[in-house]
Amino acid sequence: xxxxxxxxxxxxxxxxxxxxxxxxxxxxxxxxxxxxxxxxxxxxxxxxxxxxxxxxxxxxxxxxxxxxxxxxxxxxxxxxxxxxxxxxxxxxxxxxxxxxxxxxxxxxxxxxxxxxxxxxxxxxxxxxxxxxxxxxxxxxxxxxxxxxxxxxxxxxxxxxxxxxxxxxxxxxxxxxxxxxxxxxxxxxxxxxxxxxxxxxxxxxxxxxxxxxxxxxxxxxxxxxxxxxxxxxxxxxxxxxxxxxx
Amino acid sequence: xxxxxxxxxxxxxxxxxxxxxxxxxxxxxxxxxxxxxxxxxxxxxxxxxxxxxxxxxxxxxxxxxxxxxxxxxxxxxxxxxxxxxxxxxxxxxxxxxxxxxxxxxxxxxxxxxxxxxxxxxxxxxxxxxxxxxxxxxxxxxxxxxxxxxxxxxxxxxxxxxxxxxxxxxxxxxxxxxxxxxxxxxxxxxxxxxxxxxxxxxxxxxxxxxxxxxxxxxxxxxx
Amino acid sequence: xxxxxxxxxxxxxxxxxxxxxxxxxxxxxxxxxxxxxxxxxxxxxxxxxxxxxxxxxxxx
Numbered sequence: 001x002x003x004x005x006x007x008x009x010x011x012x013x014x015x016x017x018x019x020x021x022x023x024x025x026x027x028x029x030x031x032x033x034x035x036x037x038x039x040x041x042x043x044x045x046x047x048x049x050x051x052x053x054x055x056x057x058x059x060x061x062x063x064x065x066x067x068x069x070x071x072x073x074x075x076x077x078x079x080x081x082x083x084x085x086x087x088x089x090x091x092x093x094x095x096x097x098x099x100x101x102x103x104x105x106x107x108x109x110x111x112x113x114x115x116x117x118x119x120x121x122x123x124x125x126x127x128x129x130x131x132x133x134x135x136x137x138x139x140x141x142x143x144x145x146x147x148x149x150x151x152x153x154x155x156x157x158x159x160x161x162x163x164x165x166x167x168x169x170x171x172x173x174x175x176x177x178x179x180x181x182x183x184x185x186x187x188x189x190x191x192x193x194x195x196x197x198x199x200x201x202x203x204x205x206x207x208x209x210x211x212x213x214x215x216x217x218x219x220x221x222x223x224x225x226x227x228x229x230x231x232x233x234x235x236x237x238x239x240x241x242x243x244x245x
Numbered sequence: 246x247x248x249x250x251x252x253x254x255x256x257x258x259x260x261x262x263x264x265x266x267x268x269x270x271x272x273x274x275x276x277x278x279x280x281x282x283x284x285x286x287x288x289x290x291x292x293x294x295x296x297x298x299x300x301x302x303x304x305x306x307x308x309x310x311x312x313x314x315x316x317x318x319x320x321x322x323x324x325x326x327x328x329x330x331x332x333x334x335x336x337x338x339x340x341x342x343x344x345x346x347x348x349x350x351x352x353x354x355x356x357x358x359x360x361x362x363x364x365x366x367x368x369x370x371x372x373x374x375x376x377x378x379x380x381x382x383x384x385x386x387x388x389x390x391x392x393x394x395x396x397x398x399x400x401x402x403x404x405x406x407x408x409x410x411x412x413x414x415x416x417x418x419x420x421x422x423x424x425x426x427x428x429x430x431x432x433x434x435x436x437x438x439x440x441x442x443x444x445x446x447x448x449x450x451x452x453x454x455x456x457x458x459x460x461x462x463x464x465x466x467x
Numbered sequence: 468x469x470x471x472x473x474x475x476x477x478x479x480x481x482x483x484x485x486x487x488x489x490x491x492x493x494x495x496x497x498x499x500x501x502x503x504x505x506x507x508x509x510x511x512x513x514x515x516x517x518x519x520x521x522x523x524x525x526x527x
Contacts (some may be wrong), residue, residue, distance in 0.1 A: 082459075144406055145406065152399060154464060158463050161392075161459050162392075166413070
């Protein structure tokens with residue numbers, strides 16, 4: 001197990017394996033995204049309260065889930081880098097930050113667009129939107145630190161420390177914002193806490209969540225492969241790989 | 246322990262001889278507070294309603310202003326590297342730096358609270374709650390800010406970056422502290438908030454210096 | 468199919484503009500996430516190849 005872990009941790013092995021996986025994975029992700037979107041747009045019944053605007057849920061909720069778990073995955077990679085000093089983990093941390101930030105931004109904006117027909121305003125300081133906004137700031141912090149420390153020796157470790165600090169704070173932030181919202185709760189109904197969603201509504205949601213995850217992993221992989229090419233450009237295997245391009 | 250006392254003593258001495266670095270954030274705090282009535286209007290009811298939020302945000306900004314310098318001079322004259330290389334615990338050193346930062350920026354802000362409350366028409370219960378909440382939270386602010394200060398110490402201009410890195414971490418204490426002041430103004434019990442803020446303080450006292458020490462190791466290990 | 472006509476599908480009982488804006492934005496952001504790594508990859512390969520060529524020319 002640990003042996004396998006270290007073997008995958010070598011940039012060359014990762015590059016070879018991911019080269020075989022990236023096209024099928026991305027194709028499957030795009031196919032599922034298209035299928036899930038068509039399902040959500042064409043076949044899902046309108047909600048009795050929200051009408052057709054409930055169709056936004058199918059692109060918003062997976063983005064919101066992925067925004068959080070993306071940060072947790074970044075922190076996981078950061079921990080691997082700090083403990084085992086596997087350079088690939090640093091590459092992974094570097095590559096996931098802009099990706100996660102873009103997904104978080106997507107969750108924020110689709111949430112705002114969903115809010116307009118549902119609440120009547122673009123933005124409400126709802127608990128979920130607010131903690132997603134703070135999450136976005138956390139991503140921005142990691143990206144800002146990375147770009148400010150560009151080319152300095154400790155940049156990878158510094159960003160890894162920051163990602164870990166952020167992930168420890170994430171539950172505290174989430175609970176405090178939830179609690180803050182319940183304290184100031186205006187008269188409105190909650191978007192996603194339905195008594196129970198009928199299967200014809202949650203099944204396409206499940207498809208979309210899986211599709212978002214697959215998409216996330218395949219794009220992450222693409223970014224990691226690019227970064228490996230840059231960092232290992234003086235090795236023989238990269239030169240050989242380039243020779244046949 | 247000797248390191249702890251020596252470090253705190255030295256920081257206090259240095260800052261007593263050059264007090265401007267300590268005074269600037271305090272002046273900033275008072276100026277920000279007094280700008281709000283000018284922007285919003287002098288109506289007491291309105292100011293009183295938003296006072297906890299204003300005071301707290303101004304206090305956060307003032308703390309962050311002084312944060313950048315927490316490790317900077319030690320980094321530049323090389324003593325930070327000496328500490329890391331020596332047998333002394335970096336954890337203890339970090340704790341000492343945080344304590345002296347708190348004594349020089351957190352505690353004076355606490356003492357300024359009655360003035361801020363006066364300017365914004367808070368009533369007596371609100372003043373007490375505001376002062377108590379800042380007393381409980383300002384060490385946490387110094388502890389968490391230390392992480393950002395240590396991460397950016399190697400950068401030529403880290404001041405604004407510290408703000409971006411640390412601000413999201415301040416969200417929970419901001420929420421709890423302003424809620425505590427509002428609860429006190431409404432006449433309800435605040436002991437629950439005190440426990441919460443203490444829990445966060447002790448939690449960050451255990452965890453934040455670890456991260457700060459790790460960040461210092463990174464910064465000095467060039 | 469939950470819609471009787473194409474117009475009803477685009478209109479979505481007045482929510483069309485929000486739904487299509489949200490789906491359009493998602494499409495743009497997801498497509499950009501694929502597009503940028505592809506462009507970056509092409510640039511890296513190009514830059515490396517020209518560096519290799521330059522090194523070879525210098526040797527000759």
